[in-house]
Amino acid sequence: MASGHGNDVRDRAAKEAERVQEKLWSRNFVLAIGTNLFIYIVFYLLMTSLALYAAQRFLASDAGAGFASSAFIVGALISRFFAGPLIDNVGRRRVLLISLAAFVAVSLLYIPAGSITMLLALRLAHGVAFGLANTAVTAGAQALIPPSRRSEGTGYFAVSTTLATAIGPLMAVLLVTDGNYDGVFLFCAVCSVAAMLVTLLLRLPEAPSAPAAVVNQRDAGGGPQKPERRPAALLSKVFEPRVLPITTVLLVAGLTYSGVLSFLASYADEAGAADAAALFFGVFAAAVLVSRLTAGRIQDRRGDNAVIYPAMALFAAGLALLALVPAVWVVVASAVLSGLGFGTLLPGTQAITVGLVPERRFGTALATYYLMLDIGTGLGPVLLGLLVPLTGFDGMYAWLGGLMVACIPLYYLVHGRAARRVAVS
Known part of the structure; x- marks a missing residue:
């Protein structure tokens, strides 16, 4: 038993040494x-x-x-x-x-x-x-x-x-x-x-050509080439099907974040705390910066789930806090939680996205990633604008917090349960 534990420690040390040797900063x-x-x-x-x-x-x-x-x-x-x-x-x-x-x-x-x-x-x-x-x-x-x-x-x-x-x-x-x-x-x-x-x-690596084996197979499936209808063939060129599941999480995150971008200033003004919005975004930006300097290392060493689950929970808690009266402590606490959560979620899901495809499909995968984010942030203000008259701003933020909680099992279904088994060929 002790020998097995020692082997695990040595394996982790070897992997960490290999990781450090791969140069990031160029x-x-x-x-x-x-x-x-x-x-x-x-x-x-x-x-x-x-x-x-x-x-x-x-x-x-x-x-x-x-x-x-x-x-x-x-x-x-x-x-x-x-x-x-x-x-x-x-x-x-x-x-x-x-x-x-x-x-x-x-x-x-x-x-x-x-x-x-x-x-x-x-x-x-x-x-x-x-x-x-x-x-x-x-x-x-x-x-x-x-x-x-x-x-x-x-x-x-x-x-x-x-x-x-x-x-x-x-x-x-x-x-x-x-x-x-x-x-x-x-x-x-x-x-x-x-x-x-x-x-x-700047010298950017260009997308490599598809290997001959891939050219003779369906790029997304790996099986024998089959005739495709034109709409399906066109969609596979415009979108990357392998990343659509994980980008549904991004779609929800973009929608919920649009509620902060579009309505927080109005909410604070209505509550007689107009300065609270400026305070929120200042603290939020600082928390995002901290998350982006630290969360990536944890994700590389511990896996996607180690950061994505906590990020969604933190973001949900930050949104739910805004359902309270926007006092200074509420705004600061919400900004810290939301910044750490949302700030981790975006680069975390982007790293997952590119990890699901070979390098020759990076451009299409990232276009799909940004498309889903843009749809979420673009549609969010319209949909939430219909919700606010029914629930008020506080009720809207309570609903958004609940939506992010519901996004946790969504992430589990689309990626979390198979996170350690994902491999790109």
């Missing part, structure tokens, strides 16, 4: 993080400022001003339907550079745009370019991460997004003076150029 991985940071600074800066810009310059209605902001998300959502096969076939770096060139052009075209229609068209185009660039750089970064350190590397890569959530809105406040938004758009162009310059130095 020049290209750091450059990929930098590119992603600049892309997301532009995203958050414009998401923060475009609704007010549309209202002030074009006297847009509340609905029109809101769409000036959300049209970007619509464009990104559209891009997810063709981003995967385009990136996997044309090349990650090539798609990234073309998308960033569009980033620069659109940022400058905002300045002469003379109508709300033109502004909306630019937002849609910008969103498409963002979806392509984001998917391409993420697929490239995932290819740079050693498989044994997949979750750790994914967490570090996601830190760039977390930093952008603070830098983007802050720059929007600093650059908008007396209603002059030209500085915002010029700064976006500068960030886009910076992303291009970093990408010119």
Whole structure:
């Protein structure tokens, strides 16, 4: 018995030594993080400022001003339907550079745009370019991460997004003076150029060709090639069927998080605690940063279930806390729990997603991942907007907490029960 225990200890030590030997930090991985940071600074800066810009310059209605902001998300959502096969076939770096060139052009075209229609068209185009660039750089970064350190590397890569959530809105406040938004758009162009310059130095591994054995078999199933109807063949190119089950968890997470993004400020204002929303997002961002610097190592060493189950429980508890009166202690506690939970859940499920497919399908798998997240965050405000009049804000957050609890058995069914048996061939 003691001998068996000693062998287990030696096996774990050997695996840990092998894991440490696989180099995570490389020049290209750091450059990929930098590119992603600049892309997301532009995203958050414009998401923060475009609704007010549309209202002030074009006297847009509340609905029109809101769409000036959300049209970007619509464009990104559209891009997810063709981003995967385009990136996997044309090349990650090539798609990234073309998308960033569009980033620069659109940022400058905002300045002469003379109508709300033109502004909306630019937002849609910008969103498409963002979806392509984001998917391409993420697929490239995932290819740079050693498989044994997949979750750790994914967490570090996601830190760039977390930093952008603070830098983007802050720059929007600093650059908008007396209603002059030209500085915002010029700064976006500068960030886009910076992303291009970093990408010119970046060397991303391209998707390898499918092995001959796979070419002669169905890519998703491994059995003999059978005739496929056109709709099924087309769907398999646009979506990655192997990751659809795990991304249903992401769909639910995106929907629940949209309740925080879209309604927390209104809830706090209604309760006479308007400053609580700002406090929440500040603490939330700090908790997300902590989670992304730590949870990945645990996931690599202990397995997916060791972090995903606690992450969902923490996020559910944070949402449920918001059903209470938004006093300072409630807001801080909710922000910590939600930040640790949601901040772990996104990179954790992304690491699972790419671990379910061979490298040649990274682009399509990640496009499917982001598509489900975009659908959740996009539909969430609409569905929850119908729920709030029936339950109130406090009741809505109680329901969202319950929804995340219900997501725990969903995760068990789609991945958790087989987490240790998953292997990619």
